[in-house]
Amino acid sequence: MLNAPILNREDLAAEVKRRRESGGKIILANGCFDLLHVGHIRYLTAAKEIGGTLVVGLNSDRQAHLLKGDGRPFMPEQERAELIAALKCVDLVTIFEEPTVEQLIRTIRPDFHAKGTDYTTDSVPERDIVRECGGQVVITGDPKDHSSTELIERGRGTARGESGRSTRTPFPLLLKKMWNARNKTDLMIEVWEKLDCESIGAAELEAIEIVVREEYGAGAVESPMRIARLLADEGAELRHSEIMELYLARASDRPYDAALRNIIDVSDLRSTRNSIRNLENLRRKYKSEGDKDGLRHVKDISIAAKNLAAETAARESVTAEERNLNAEIAQWFTIWLQTPEIFESWVELRRQSADYREKFGDLLKRH
Structure with missing residues (x-):
């Protein structure tokens, strides 16, 4: 079950217009999201915290290939879109065919254009278009120490001789695994082990929820507190403030x-x-x-x-x-x-x- 609809350009424009007329602000984030990793989730979560409707634009398969090179995208555009649409922080998703996000900006005229920390407000290529449309550029997320390309190369065992190291599993790969777990509780523990992370916070809990939803359906997803307690009993360190924030956001x-x-x-x-x-x-x-x-x-x-x-x-x-x-x-x-x-x-x-x-x-x- 997706949290956000995946819309074509025309339907997106109509929905953005409706939300803006209701007094809401529009936030635009964009990227290939191939593969989705914790840096992406923190970027999108921080963008949503600006306040308003978060629209996420994904590069089409053709444009992702031109940007990333041979063998990319690793995941087709529809699957990438569904993963983004499953995130709680995302409100609307669209796929754009153009080489840049400029036309999408002109169409929806966002109040805020969120970019990751590999940019500054002055280095964002489309900054002038955003300002021309009455919006402003904001930088969100953690310092960029996560890379989809590096994650893929690690998976192939070619990342600078580090193939023997324990590496974290990119979230989308979790959906493609053959799980050994015989029940939901064992599945949540198994996903945590595949993520290979000592501490548990909002991003890890949402990754576990995505897998449980895929395997057992939306009604089977446990509360963040329940999952956190289970994993704490297995030895996970909890990032309490993140878990509490996620719990409060899900409360009702x-x-x-x-x-x-x-x-x-x-x-x-x-x-x-x-x-x-x-x-x-x-x-x-x-x-x-x-x-x-x-x-x-x-x-x-x-x-x-x-x-x-x-x-x-x-x-x-x-x-x-x-x-x-x-x-x-x-x-x-x-x-x-x-x-x-x-x-x-x-x-x-x-x-x-x-x-x-x-x-x-x-x-x-x-x-």
Whole structure:
């Protein structure tokens, strides 16, 4: 099941016009995406975070071949388009036949044209066209240390004599593997092992979801928290802030998401305290309005944050410092969930305790 439609130029223009007339901003990202890798996902995720409808333009097979050379594209345009359309951050997908993206820019006149970090705002070839159409160029994503070409060469065993190294599997290749797993749980573990990554964050979870969806159908996809907990039990290190952000983004389509999406940050004690304060403000607001659904939503997300911290605190594979930190975070959420009225007073007393000073004395001035 695709998250975004794959449209021809005419239908794309009509859909962009409809969304713009509704007050939305249009963001354009483009590339060959052959093979799709974590750098691409971070680029597209960051582009979406600008705010608006993310349109992704893919080079056609003919143009990808001219750009990349013999043997490329590795995947045909329809498969590349479907992979991009399966990503949660993508809203609309189109394939363009022209040598450059300039005609597509003139057609949809994006408010923002997102390019990867291998460019600067002054080196983007189509920057003048974007500005002429009333838009602006923005650079998104991580520093470019991922390459589809290098991934393919590694797969062929020709990448500078590194064929004996353990290398991460490009995400699209996951869909083409013959899986040995006999059930869904084993499949998720097997995909993680094929990705060959020690830590798990949003990009890895979405890759696992894509494979599960292909093998078992959309209804079989687990929540990000469920997958993360499973893999943590197998020894994976979790990038907690990314997982929480993904969980919040998936929580529901209710109007509370906008209020809650950027609130939870449990990366340290100071951020946790600020998060709980923000949750308390929302709790009071929803309580005064008699909004039971809003109160339930705040509670569910708080429990999820508490459980994630508690599970990390119980894991022997993490450092003692991280176990102590997450045990403290879980305790803070527990106190606030049980008796929110006393939370601030309790934290001040807790900070003065000998146990707290022994564990977190060097952090006292930072929260």
